[in-house]
Structure formats: structure tokens, C-alpha cells
Amino acid sequence: MAYTVGQVAKAARVTVRTLHHYDGIGLLSPSGRTPAGYRRYDDADLERLQHIRFYRELGFPLEEIAVILDDPDADPAAHLRRQHDLLSGRIGKLQEMVAAIEIAMEARRMEINLTPEERFEVFGDADPEEHAEEARQRWGDTEAYRVSTRRAASYSKEDWLRIKTEQDNWGRRIVAALTAGTPADSAEAMALAEEHRQLIVRWFYDCSYEVHTGLADMYLADPRFTAYYEKIAPGLAEYLAEAIHANAISRA
Template identity: 60%
Template sequence: MDDGDHDPGYTVGRLAGIAKVTVRTLHHYDEIGLLSPGGRTPAGYRRYGEAELDRLQQILFYRELGFPLEEIAAILDDRTVGPSEHLRRQRELIGDRIRKLEELAAAVERAMEARTLGIQLTPEEKFEVFGADYQEDWEDEAQQRWGETAAWQQSRQRTARYTKADWERIKTEADAVNDALVAAYTAGAAPDGESAAAAVERHREHIGLNFYDCGPRMHRCLGDMYVADPRFTETYEKLAPGLAQWLRDAIHANADRLERGGEQG
């Protein structure tokens, strides 16, 4: 038995349970000198103390971030780095991981939008146009969500003829449309004002020219989706906090204006 509760510290089995690792893992760490027990029981079993528990927490943190064991050992054995410096480094590493996850989330949004718009590119071209994090698996939801609509069918027919150069042009134009939306919003334009109307009309026309007929009614539905679906909301919120709701309100105001003027859709 690897026991002996009268002795202070942790048996290898108890430490493994606390840290949610295997006993074999702790044995391996001991064999390579990464985490050795602080002592032994009279029967010769490994005994770990609080210092070893703290070190194991550090090891598992760096392992979670993908560091190899050799590099972890070098980091933890650097006597010039104190506990406060380790915490500062860990905070920076966590920040880097958060930023990476945010980039991945943005890539998911781009992929979903790409599928919604019926992109006809090779896998290699999709990676090049939409980023290295693009995954075709993300496209299925849009097909299931809009595949039976007339707008989807029209978009598929139009985009079937598009080349890589067409998609690069469309992406550049879309970036310019978003820049115009951000400029109007950050300048304090009222959602029902002229500058907001000009910006969202440009947004509507970009969709209509490149993908499917986007009348005021359809555009209003898109505006609602930008605040109802948190994934779309996040896309616009990353451009400017508060932009999603402003865009929705501006789209509604512009749709009302167009319908009063006689355009239907």
C-alpha cells in the first residue's frame, strides 16, 4: 500500500487524485527529475509536501499551454525568477491564450458568413482568403439554417460563377462597408439620420449586388439577426462596442424610409 496517514504530506495516490493526473504521470515526473517527492515513508513510499503540490500546479499550468516538459523544467528551475515573476508570466500567457481563442472565434464567424454567402472556393483558397483558422466543418449550420430560402438559392447561383479574385474584391468591399458603418457610429450619427442611412444603404447594396436581392424587408430581418444571434452581435461588437444595436436601429430606420418612398422587398 502507498499509504501511511500518520505521516505528513501526500501519498502519490492522493496527490494524483487532487491534481487529477495518473499515478504513472507522477512516477514519470519523478524519473525525469521534474517533480520528485519531498521525502519517503518509513516503508519507502513517496511522500509529497506543499512545495511539491505548488510545483505540480505550475507544471500542469504550463502543460495546459503546450509547453514541453524539458522547457517547463528549465522555467521552474530558474532560480533568478521568483513566485511573483512566475505569476506575471502566467498572466501574460493566459492573455495570449485568450487572444488566440478570440481570433479563432472570429475565424468561425468568417467561416459561417462564407458558407451563408455560398462561397465556391477550393479548400486552399478558403484558407488564403479567410485565414489559416478556416474550417469547412463550420459551414454546415448555415446550409441547414437557410438552405431552403429563395435568397440562399439566388446567392448560390450567383456565387457559383465567382473566382478567387471576385471573392477577394468582395471581401475588400465588405471591409470598406464596415469601415463606413464604424465611422458613422463613432462620429455619433443618429440611427435615423442621413449619414447612418447612407452607411446602411451601402451595406444593403453590397449584399444586393453580390449575393441576393436585399429589399428593405429582408434588410430589416438581417438587422434583427445582428442583435438576436450572439455570434453576429460579437462580429460587429468587435468592430466597435455598441455597433450591433446601432446598426440594427439604423437598418430599421432606413427600411422605413425606403418603404415610405415606395421600394418594397
């Protein structure tokens, strides 16, 4: 099986120029040429390109990729394992960022404001960087984003007042439940947890049950959020967290 640059480019979703570049720096030289000087790639070349693309997507510089691929100690299976581990790591990092965003969202909602140092904690110690083709397509000009934008942008003074009233109302009722000794896994407490979630969904952001339990855990783990609830009523943070968990489980 022999392929021309164009065919390879199309299959691998890179430009012809990129293949020329890889050839130029000796990272991926086609296994042969036609009499006319056309590049001819074979299956082995394609496999190599696949690996190049993979490491490139994870941000490795070309020079380093050359080293990795030419390592005589690493066979294909080893590459797959390595790639699997790299991906897991990346996912973990992104999940941390998601968690950080959720914290920031809740912080806003509760009007806790983060210190400058806290703002950058998210970025930990590493620094990916991606080519935003997908991002642009998905968010650059979609209706979804416009809608999502409008939702918060258009809060008026009355809206804010309404939100505050609803929250206070909910607050009074859950404190009542807590002081009355209503169990956190009772139908009443669960209903209040669900109301809490609905409140977030209606006014702030889309909060799935999964995200909601994540928030619950955070209320206990993060002293700023714990303090917020404990100031309303001692024991409320834990009570709410428990109710949220119970509610989420019952809906699953």
C-alpha cells in the same frame, strides 16, 4: 502536511502514473519516502506540481518546464506574471480564430468562396494542440450539437429559395432607405439592421449583438465583403455597418 501519491493525484487531477513519470525523469521528486518506500509529497511539492500542470496545459514539453522552474532568476511572482501573459496571448490567438470562423460563416452565407490560401490564414504561424477531454464531453454526443447540426443539414431546395427571397426582399428595402437618404441611425435603418441579424439567426447561426457589430466592422475592413454590398448599391456597406452599430447600442 504530507500527502501520498494518490492524494496528490486526486488533488491535481493527474494520474498516479504521471506522478511516477515526473519522479522518474526528475521533474518532480517527492521530498521524502516512508520506510516502506511510499512517496511522500509536501506543500512545496504541490506548488511545484501546480506550476508544472500549468505550463503543461499550455503545451510546454517537460524538459523545458524543468528549465523554467529551476531558473534561479524567477521567483513565484515572476511565474504568475509570465503565466498571465501567456494566457493573454493564447486568448488573443483563439479570438483571432473566432474572427476567422465568423468570416468563413459570413462568406458561406454570402456565397463568397475563399481561395485555398485564405482557408489557412487562420492558422497563422503557431500551433497549439489540446487534449480534447473537455471537447469530447461537451460536444461528442450532446443534444445541443445534434440540434445544431440538423439545422443546416436539413435545408431543402425550397428553404434555400425562401432564404434567397427573404434576403432579396430585405436588400431592396435597405437600398430604398439608403437612396431615400434615411439616416443610418434612424429607427427605420436600425430596424433593417435588426432584421439582418434576425435573418442570420433564423437561418444560419446564433448571432449576438456583439458578433453582429463584429460583422459590421468586417464588412468595412474586408474588401471581399465590402465589394459584396457595394455591388448591390454604392455606400451600402458603410450604411449597413453604421445601422448595425446604432441598433446594437440601442439594445444594450
